[in-house]
Amino acid sequence: MEHPENDDKYKGLKVNKGVNDMPTVNPYLKKRTPRKRYTADEFVSGILDGNITILSQAVTLVESSLHEHQAIAQEIIEKCLPHAGKSIRVGITGVPGAGKSTSIDAFGMHLINAGHKLAVLAIDPSSERSKGSILGDKTRMESLSREKNAFIRPSPSAGSLGGVARKTRETIVLCEAAGFDTIFVETVGVGQSETAVHSMVDFFLLIQLAGTGDELQGIKRGIMEMADGIIINKADGDNIKKAELAASQFRNALHLFPPSESGWIPKVLTYSGYYGLGIKEIWDMVNDYIAFTKKNGYFNYKRNEQAKYWMYESINDSLRDKFYHNPEVEKMLEPTERQVLNNEISSFVAAKRMIDIFLENIH
Numbered sequence: 001m002e003h004p005e006n007d008d009k010y011k012g013l014k015v016n017k018g019v020n021d022m023p024t025v026n027p028y029l030k031k032r033t034p035r036k037r038y039t040a041d042e043f044v045s046g047i048l049d050g051n052i053t054i055l056s057q058a059v060t061l062v063e064s065s066l067h068e069h070q071a072i073a074q075e076i077i078e079k080c081l082p083h084a085g086k087s088i089r090v091g092i093t094g095v096p097g098a099g100k101s102t103s104i105d106a107f108g109m110h111l112i113n114a115g116h117k118l119a120v121l122a123i124d125p126s127s128e129r130s131k132g133s134i135l136g137d138k139t140r141m142e143s144l145s146r147e148k149n150a151f152i153r154p155s156p157s158a159g160s161l162g163g164v165a166r167k168t169r170e171t172i173v174l175c176e177a178a179g180f181d182t183i184f185v186e187t188v189g190v191g192q193s194e195t196a197v198h199s200m201v202d203f204f205l206l207i208q209l210a211g212t213g214d215e216l217q218g219i220k221r222g223i224m225e226m227a228d229g230i231i232i233n234k235a236d237g238d239n240i241k242k243a244e245l246a247a248s249q250f251r252n253a254l255h256l257f258p259p260s261e262s263g264w265i266p267k268v269l270t271y272s273g274y275y276g277l278g279i280k281e282i283w284d285m286v287n288d289y290i291a292f293t294k295k296n297g298y299f300n301y302k303r304n305e306q307a308k309y310w311m312y313e314s315i316n317d318s319l320r321d322k323f324y325h326n327p328e329v330e331k332m333l334e335p336t337e338r339q340v341l342n343n344e345i346s347s348f349v350a351a352k353r354m355i356d357i358f359l360e361n362i363h
């Protein structure tokens with residue numbers, strides 16, 4: 001190879017000849033055999049058989065943003081749908097440190113010991129794999145992670161909240177088809193992700209703590225309103241009295257809320273995830289709720305509303321995606337934005353122009 005840097009005029013610069021590559025250090029190293037590529041039907045029959053390896057691979061396809069992965073993922077989901085829907089879906093939220101992972105481990109073991117199969121999923125739009133996903137992490141759920149009847153999956157990696165939530169929603173379908181009869185969806189009680197979780201679960205549990213000063217802990221009113229059950233963790237040792245006090249404060253606060261659409265009156269319970277106290281009572285509450293709403297028709301009504309919600313969410317998502325990835329739109333977006341910033345055209349005219357460009361260029 002010619003190195004112009006070696007010319008005399010570049011004094012002090014010299015490119016040395018490279019060294020040859022070393023032969024492979026490990027003569028026994030086998031070439032990695034590429035992962036077997038299943039067809040959609042093979043995926044589906046593996047999932048229906050309850051094969052966890054195949055289920056995990058299918059979830060990876062659901063989470064992928066590659067078009068070819070999405071195509072096969074959608075086919076798998078469609079074929080799994082008739083086998084889905086039979087689980088009880090529970091959303092679990094609470095601020096970091098409230099004890100979500102400790103509690104999920106305890107609730108999960110309670111269910112597994114009663115013969116259930118549990119999938120733990122998560123929605124955490126802020127997480128990035130590189131930072132280590134904090135929710136749904138196996139290492140945080142020590143006992144559960146050793147159970148063959150538990151499937152734990154961290155949050156899909158960062159993206160728009162809608163995108164992350166949709167992937168979790170689709171993963172629920174696959175888990176149900178694989179025979180998981182209880183699904184937990186975990187999220188951090190700080191942002192908008194609760195609304196997304198609420199739109200895919202039957203029962204919404206809010207974990208709270210006692211004795212941290214302001215008893216309502218800045219939890220947004222909206223999140224409290226969504227909760228079907230508020231559970232106060234760490235009711236153990238010296239903390240029991242404080243937890244009881246917090247419980248009565250929450251009960252009072254709940255009285256001020258309008259009655260819920262389901263007709264269910266949210267309950268407030270205390271427990272200790274760490275010491276396994278009060279766990280059965282929490283699960284009795286969830287079962288009471290399911291029985292109550294199945295009887296008054298709300299259970300099915302809510303599932304239908306959720307199905308409708310996700311249909312429109314998917315339409316919005318895919319329109320947005322098609323719009324912003326349209327080559328003509330991509331070309332014109334910035335110049336149009338500049339015109340708006342220079343006060344040459346109004347925002348509305350700009351938007352209409354962009355939409356027209358999109359509509360003229362849909363293939």
Ligand code: GDP
Nearest residue numbers: 095096097098099100101102234272273274275
């Ligand atoms: P997360 O961030 O919401 O998942 O909370 P963790 O489950 O990681 O719990 C945060 C801390 O609280 C950990 O140090 C736990 O050991 C502790 N913790 C969780 N549950 C309880 C409980 O029931 N009682 C007591 N005393 N500590 C708990």
